[in-house]
Amino acid sequence: MNNSSFDFTVDKAAKTVLLTREFDAELSLVWDAFTKPEIIDQWWAPAPFSSKTKSMNFEVGGRRFYAMVTPEGQERWSVQKYKSITPKSNIKFFNCFSDKDENLQLPGSDWDLNFSEEDGMTTVTISIYNESLERMEMLLEGFLQGMKATMQNLENLLATQTVK
Amino acid sequence: MKSDYMRRDIFQAIADPTRRAIITLIALQAMTPNAIADNFNTTRQAVSKHLRILTECDLVKQEQQGREIYYSLQIDKMKEIDKWLDQLRALWETRFNQLDKVLSTIKKSKK
Numbered sequence: 001m002n003n004s005s006f007d008f009t010v011d012k013a014a015k016t017v018l019l020t021r022e023f024d025a026e027l028s029l030v031w032d033a034f035t036k037p038e039i040i041d042q043w044w045a046p047a048p049f050s051s052k053t054k055s056m057n058f059e060v061g062g063r064r065f066y067a068m069v070t071p072e073g074q075e076r077w078s079v080q081k082y083k084s085i086t087p088k089s090n091i092k093f094f095n096c097f098s099d100k101d102e103n104l105q106l107p108g109s110d111w112d113l114n115f116s117e118e119d120g121m122t123t124v125t126i127s128i129y130n131e132s133l134e135r136m137e138m139l140l141e142g143f144l145q146g147m148k149a150t151m152q153n154l155e156n157l158l159a160t161q162t163v164k
Numbered sequence: 165m166k167s168d169y170m171r172r173d174i175f176q177a178i179a180d181p182t183r184r185a186i187i188t189l190i191a192l193q194a195m196t197p198n199a200i201a202d203n204f205n206t207t208r209q210a211v212s213k214h215l216r217i218l219t220e221c222d223l224v225k226q227e228q229q230g231r232e233i234y235y236s237l238q239i240d241k242m243k244e245i246d247k248w249l250d251q252l253r254a255l256w257e258t259r260f261n262q263l264d265k266v267l268s269t270i271k272k273s274k275k
Contacts, residue, residue: 006260008253017252021260025267032270033263039270043262046255 019126027117030124031088034113037064045069060085065102079104080111090114095128107131177221182206183214187237190224194236 007020023030033039037053045051048071056064062082067075077098084092096108110129115122177183182204189195189203201211215235218224222241227234 006257008256010249010252019256021256023260023264023267025271029267029270033267039266042266043259046258047262 015130017126017128017130019124019128021124023122023124024120025122026120027088027115027122030122031115034091034115034124037066040064041066058082058085065098067100075100077102088115177217177223180214182210183218186211186214186218187223187242190235191237191239194227194234196232196234200235 005020005022007018009018010016011018025033033043035058037056040056041051041053043051044066045068050069051066052069052075053064053066056062056066058064060082064080064082065077066080067077069075077100079096079098079102081094081096082091083094084090091111091113093111094108095111097105099105107130109131112127112129114125117123185204186200189200197208197212197215200215201208204211215224215226219226219235223238224235225238227236
């Protein structure tokens with residue numbers, strides 16, 4: 001059902017994860033999906049997790065305070081601080097785990113998202129710079145614990161996907 | 165004996181080109197520090213330092229054979245890194261596939 005191109009690379013030396021994905025939708029729609037909390041929450045958390053945006057002020061200097069919620073109801077809070085916004089073109093923000101009171105758990109990561117449209121298809125390029133990839137690894141592993149069944153499903157899914 | 169504070173960032177360890185070259189070299193066969201150093205235009209001390217960092221990350225292991233110490237690759241540790249990257253990629257794939265569905269739902273509702 002999905003044949004969009006997906007490019008995923010990790011530059012360990014530069015401590016950067018690079019993602020490029022094409023979407024079968026016009027730019028304004030994709031932009032909304034990345035900038036409106038009610039839409040973000042519909043796709044941000046990989047199932048069976050859910051995303052819950054508690055507050056979001058999409059402007060330079062503003063922040064999104066949100067949680068990934070496990071099926072058991074456990075919440076993992078994060079804060080995104082918007083550093084730069086060029087409408088329908090670019091977003092730069094700092095992302096960091098936090099506690100439920102918005103106290104940051106440093107270090108975090110720097111995100112740079114680019115949007116462009118061609119022939120009704122929208123390409124999103126995301127670069128994520130982490131001060132410590134190993135820290136990201138630890139956090140991710142903690143988060144993914146107990147998710148083995150889902151990973152199994154994902155493997156099946158992956159087999160049908162085009163991964164470059 | 166390895167103390168916790170000595171543990172290194174594994175990604176930092178493999179970010180260095182010389183250390184990556186050492187990994188490639190000893191992936192084929194266990195080697196002594198001298199034999200490894202012969203392949204590089206650097207001092208034996210520099211190679212020893214690289215080997216120490218790789219050992220602290222559990223990426224290589226040392227084995228005493230007679231009077232010589234042989235270094236070899238910890239294949240499992242390397243696989244762990246790959247596994248983590250696969251998980252990260254899978255996470256983003258799920259996320260983007262979900263976004264595909266959301267976008268198509270919104271498109272339909274607009275028609």
